[in-house]
Amino acid sequence: MAEDHHDPLQTITQLRQTLSADKLSIGFFLGAGCPCAVSVPNEDGSGERAIIPDIRGLTKQVHASMATLAALNTSYEALTKTFAEDAITDPTIEAKLNRIRAFREVAGKAGVRGLSFDQLNELDREICQSIRKIVTCSLPAKPTPYHALARFIAGHRSPFTEIFTTNYDVLVEQALEEKRVPYFDGFVGSSRPFFDQRAIEDAEIPKRWSRLWKLHGSINWRYNKETKAVFRSDRIDDGDELLIHPSHLKYDESRRMPYFVMIDRLRSFLRHSERPVALILTGYSFGDEHINEAIVESLKANASAACFALQFGKLADYQAAAALAKDNANLSLLALDGAVIRRHAGVWMANPSTDVSTLKSAFEIVEEADASTVTADVSAPEVARRCRMTLGDFKRLGEFLDEFSGFGVLGGSTVSP
Incomplete structure (x- = not known):
């Protein structure tokens, strides 16, 4: 044909x-x-890498960065859990930022799905700082x-x-x-x-x-x-x-x-x-x-x-x-x-x-x-x-x-x- x-x-x-x-x-x-x-070049001299990762790579690196922040472990895990509850697998870091901001708009004093307004604010700030560190390069x-x-x-x-x-x-x-x-x-x-x-x-x-x-x-x-x-x-x-x-x-x-x-x-x-x-x-x-x-x-x-x-x-x-x-x-x-x-x-x-x-x-x-x-x-x-x-x-x-x-x-x- x-x-x-x-x-x-x-x-x-x-x-x-x-x-x-x-x-x-x-x-x-x-x-x-x-x-x-x-x-x-990779920092350890083992070949080369992209100067900035794609969205999946960026998501993985931010996730690893958030895991090192003990003060945010509970709130970050709670955020991640909301995606699993909604049957959304492997959300990107941009999807997580969007959800944080959507929740924050209606959080008020009661919070949203176990996350308070202050927790959402902190998550937003730290994720953006993590992104900044990863993509800041020459x-x-x-x-x-x-x-x-x-x-x-x-x-x-x-x-x-x-x-x-x-x-x-x-x-x-x-x-x-x-x-x-x-x-x-x-x-x-x-x-x-x-x-x-x-x-x-x-x-x-x-x-x-x-x-x-x-x-x-x-x-x-x-x-x-x-x-x-x-x-x-x-x-x-x-x-x-x-x-x-x-x-x-x-x-x-x-x-x-x-x-x-x-x-x-x-x-x-x-x-x-x-x-x-x-x-x-x-x-x-x-x-x-x-x-x-x-x-x-x-x-x-x-x-x-x-x-x-x-x-x-x-x-x-x-x-x-x-x-x-x-x-x-x-x-x-x-x-x-x-x-x-x-x-x-x-x-x-x-x-x-x-x-x-x-x-x-x-x-x-x-x-x-x-x-x-x-x-x-x-x-x-x-x-x-x-x-x-x-x-x-x-x-x-x-x-x-x-x-x-x-x-x-x-x-x-x-x-x-």
């Missing part, structure tokens, strides 16, 4: 044209999978995909580039600053930069500056309980509450303000009607329903917008995302073994006449296949070539971006600092 297919050369050509278009506004959305593409001196992204942005200033991320780390900031790419992240000041919603809304930032929007907060965002102000600081002795927002929960108005402003920036970018826009997602598996809603609604409101979601795994691993792509013609879901493009799902299959070098750093030939197994326009000779897309790996995307920046391939001797 014939399989539907997509031509990798056609797809990669469209991506190259998008990235090289002078009048196109380009946005990048970096999800939790991106730091996993950066390797650093990019290695060697070239990384973050540096490649910064190099690309440096050469693509008109119009400016917007970066959206759900990650709490500051790896993007490090790369942009190392490559001297000016950017605005919603904060103003020097000693203790404060969140300035008016500066965001007025949009009077220099056009050559990129924009960085951290949708779930950051390890250096803090909330001053007395002034109810949000500011950016690395000083632990400030003693204020860390603003890490893994969900849309209805926090106190001043706490939740940055979250909704950042989501609004994503909507505004995709809905822009004065110029064409393209958003490239990487490391994001569509696990946040509210972000998904913002993306899909905005794409429907602006038919000229294009969104390319680059996935690390196979198409079958992203059922929810595939359903969204099948319902939205301007959302292209590009996975390892296949894609949903213009609502059409199919495997990657290259024409026999395709020059493999044109697919460099984006696709790899996997096997030869009988042309009778694919539909229609894969022309003679009698075989086609099944491919896999590698751009779902942030490192490979970095190599792809370096092609446009003229710096060669990541890790190669031609990459400029």
Whole structure:
């Protein structure tokens, strides 16, 4: 039986044209999978590890950290027990934070499911501190995909580039600053930069500056309980509450303000009607329903917008995302073994006449296949070539971006600092 297919050369050509278009506004959305593409040596010298673990790894490390805090053992175990009671297995640390905050909203003096308001507060504070310690790190001196992204942005200033991320780390900031790419992240000041919603809304930032929007907060965002102000600081002795927002929960108005402003920036970018826009997602598996809603609604409101979601795994691993792509013609879901493009799902299959070098750093030939197994326009000779897309790996995307920046391939001797 014939399989539907997509031509990798056609797809990669469209991506190259998008990235090289002078009048196109380009946005990048970096999800939790991106730091996993950066390797650093293990502390004991036994090989390498991801600079920051994925959400499962982060959950495991925070769990181990909480186990060392005797004063919180009882409350943390009580929290964990609520998931078991609700038949929820292996909750992530973000799920635990969400539950803590949901319980705290209604705890009052009586508490919720054996947890008092004060216990929930302490759990929130210690979990956020643990996350901060784990994800506080510096990019290695060697070239990384973050540096490649910064190099690309440096050469693509008109119009400016917007970066959206759900990650709490500051790896993007490090790369942009190392490559001297000016950017605005919603904060103003020097000693203790404060969140300035008016500066965001007025949009009077220099056009050559990129924009960085951290949708779930950051390890250096803090909330001053007395002034109810949000500011950016690395000083632990400030003693204020860390603003890490893994969900849309209805926090106190001043706490939740940055979250909704950042989501609004994503909507505004995709809905822009004065110029064409393209958003490239990487490391994001569509696990946040509210972000998904913002993306899909905005794409429907602006038919000229294009969104390319680059996935690390196979198409079958992203059922929810595939359903969204099948319902939205301007959302292209590009996975390892296949894609949903213009609502059409199919495997990657290259024409026999395709020059493999044109697919460099984006696709790899996997096997030869009988042309009778694919539909229609894969022309003679009698075989086609099944491919896999590698751009779902942030490192490979970095190599792809370096092609446009003229710096060669990541890790190669031609990459400029």
